[in-house]
Amino acid sequence: MTQPQNSSASEALSSVEQNVQGVVQQGRTAFVELLDWITEDTQSVTLALAITLAVTIIALLIKWGVSFARQRTDQSSLAHVFLGSADRMSAMTFLVLGASVGLSATPSPDSVQDAVWYVLGLVLIIQVAAIVRGLAIDLVQRRALKRADSRSAVWNGIAIIKWAISTFIWSAALLVLLDNAGVDITALIAGLGIGGIAIGLAAQGLFSDLFAGISILFDKPFQRDDFIEFGDFLGTVSKIGLKTTRLRSLSGEEVVIRNTNLLDETIRNYQRLDERRWLFQIGVTYQTGADQLEQIPGWIKSIIEETDQARFERAHFARFADSALEFEIVCHAQSMDYAVFMDVRHAVNLALVRKFAEEGVEFAYPTRTLMIAREDGSVIDPAASTQTQERDEQ
Template sequence: MAIPEFLMKAYFDNTLYQYLIFLVTVAAAVIFSRIIYWGIQKFVKKIAAKSKNRFDDILISVSEKPVVVYIILFGVHIGWGMLSFPNFQKIPVYYGHLMYMSVVLVTAWFVSKLLRGIIDTYLKPFAAKTTTDLDDHLIPIIGKLVNIFAFVIAIIMILEHFGQEIGPLLAGMGIGGLAFALAAKDLLSNLFGSITIIFDKPFKVGQRIKLDGFDGFVEEINLRTTRLRTLEGRKLYVPNAKFTESIVENVSQEWARKVKFEIGLTYDTNAVKLKKAKEIIRKILIGHKDVNSEKVFVHFTEFGAYSKNITVIYWITDKDNILKVKDDVNMKIMQAFDRAKIEMAFPTQTVEIKKSK
C-alpha cells in the first residue's frame, strides 16, 4: 500500500508519516495502560486480597497508577525511536532530560506511596494499640516527611543529572541561610507549633476545642496546620503557631458541663410556694441520673423588675447528650410547676389610674 504523498513531507528531519507512527505508538501505549489498570482493578486486587500477606495488597494498591504512567512513558520512548533529528541535535538532548525527569519523579511518587502504604497498614494499627497518644500524632507527620524525603531525593538526582554538584549548592545555601530563615519564619513557627502540640498534648485528634472564637473538633494535626471541623460543619485550617500564641480551651476535657439559668416566678407567689418551687427544682436535679447530685445550687437570689428570681446552677455529666439532658430537666420542672400551680412570670406592668377629685 502506497503512502500518501502529503505524509512524506518532512519537518524537523522527519516525515509526517514518522510523526504519525510516533503518535499511534503513544496512543497504543495509553490504551494498553488502561487495559492493565482495568485488569489490576478487576482481577489482580481480588487475587491479592485472598492471600494472608498484606504487603502484596499494599504493593498492588500503590503501584496501579504509577504503572499506568510507566507504560505511557515506555510507549513514548518506543515511538521516539522512530524519529531522528540529525540537524536538530538539541531536540534529542531536551527529550532525554525530560524523559529522565519524568521517570525519576514517577519513581519518587511510587516510593512515597509505597512507604505511606506500609505506614498506614503496619504502623497505624500498632500505634492504636499503645497507651500513649504520642505515636498517634507522630505517624501522620512521619508520613508527610516520607513524601518530602522521596521528592527531595528525586530533585537531587535531577540536579545531578543536569551537572549541578550538590556539595557547592548546599554550601551556597549557607550564604543565603539568613535570608531563607527570614522567609521561612512562619513555616518554622508552625513546625515548632506542631512539635509543641505533640509533646505538650493540649488536645488530640477527635477532641473539641475553642480557639480565638472558633469552636470545633480536631480532625488532623499536620506539620504546618491543624484541621478542625467547626460545629457548623465547615473545615478550618489553623496554623500551628496559633496554638503557642493563643489560649486553647479543650472542651472535651471538661469533667461536666455547667448549666446556669434563672426562673422568674410571679410577684403573686408567696413564700410557701417559692420555697416549694426551690424544693421541686432541687429534687428533680438531684434525682436525675445525668446530673451531678453533689453540685446542685438552687437559691432565691433577686427581686426582679417583673419577677421573683430563682438562680439554678448544676452540672451535666453526660457530655454527649447536653441538649437532651437540659430538655429533660426543663420539661420536668415545667410539668412539676403546673401540678403545683406555681406560675412563671413574664414582663408585665401595672397601671394605676387615679381619678381627679
C-alpha cells in the same frame, strides 16, 4: 562582600589540600615502616595481632551481653533506650581500638602507632556522633509514643525532628573531624552562621508553623476528634499537621488554621470535661406566696436528683428582679457528651414546668402596669372602671 568570602573559601580549600597531602605522606611512611616491621619482627607482629583480636572479641562479647540484657527490659523504659547504645557500636571501632592497644603493647614503629591513633580518633568521633544521635532520637520517640494517640501525626513530627537532630549532630561531627585534621574551621563556622540566619529569615513563617505543630504534637493541648473552641470557631479536630490544623465545624465545612495562630489564642477543649456545669435562672410571679417560695428549692433539688446523669449542686432564691422573683440553680450533667448535656437540660426543664403547674406556681414574664391619673392627681383603677362600665351597660 563577595570578594572576602571567595578569599576565605580559597584559603579553606588550600588548607584542606595541604592537610590531605600531609596525611597521605604520613600514611605512606607508616605503611613502609609497617612492612619493614612485619618482615623483621614476626614475633612482635604476632603478639600485636593476638592482642588486637582479643580486645575485639572481648568488646563484641560485651556488646552482645548488653544487647541481650536490653531485650529483657521494658521497651518504654529509659534503661532500654540507653542500653541501645551498645547496638550502635560497630565492629570497626572495636578493631581499631584493639589495634591501638596491640601496637602500644609491642615495640612497633612510632609512625605506625601515630597513624593508628589518628584513625582511632576519627572513628571515635563518628561513633560518638552516631550514639548521641540515636539516643536523642530514641528519647524523642519514647516521649511521643507514650503521650500520643494518633501514630500517623506523631510520626510526621518525628520525621522532621529526626532530620533536624541528624543534621545538627553530623554537622558538628564534620566540624570536629576537620578541626582534628588541622583545618581552620573559624571561617567555615562564620559562613554557616550567616547562611543559617539568611535561611531562617527567608522561611520564618514556615519554621514558626513547623515548631508550633511539633509543640502541639508533644504538649497535646488537644488531639484528633477533640471538640474545641478557638476564637469564633467551634468544631471537631479532624487532622493535626505540621503546618496547619483542620477543624470540622458544626455547620459541616472544614476550617484550616495555621498552627502558629492556633497557639496564639485561647483554646477551649470540651473533650476533656468530666462533667458539664449548668447554671440557670427561673423566675416566678410576685403573687407567689412565701411558703411556696420556701419549697421551690426543694422541688428543684428532687427533680434534678431524679434525672438520669444529673448532679444537683445548689438552688437559691437569688434576687428580686423587675418582673419576677428569681431563683438561681446550678447542676451538672455527668458526661462530656454535649448530646447528654442537652438531654439533661430537656428533662429538668420539662419536669420543672410540670411541677410548677401542679403546685399552681406561675412562671414570670416581663410585665408593665400602666397607672392612669385624673386631673386632680388621683389614680384611676382600670379594674374598677371596667366593672362600673359593665354595670352601666346592664
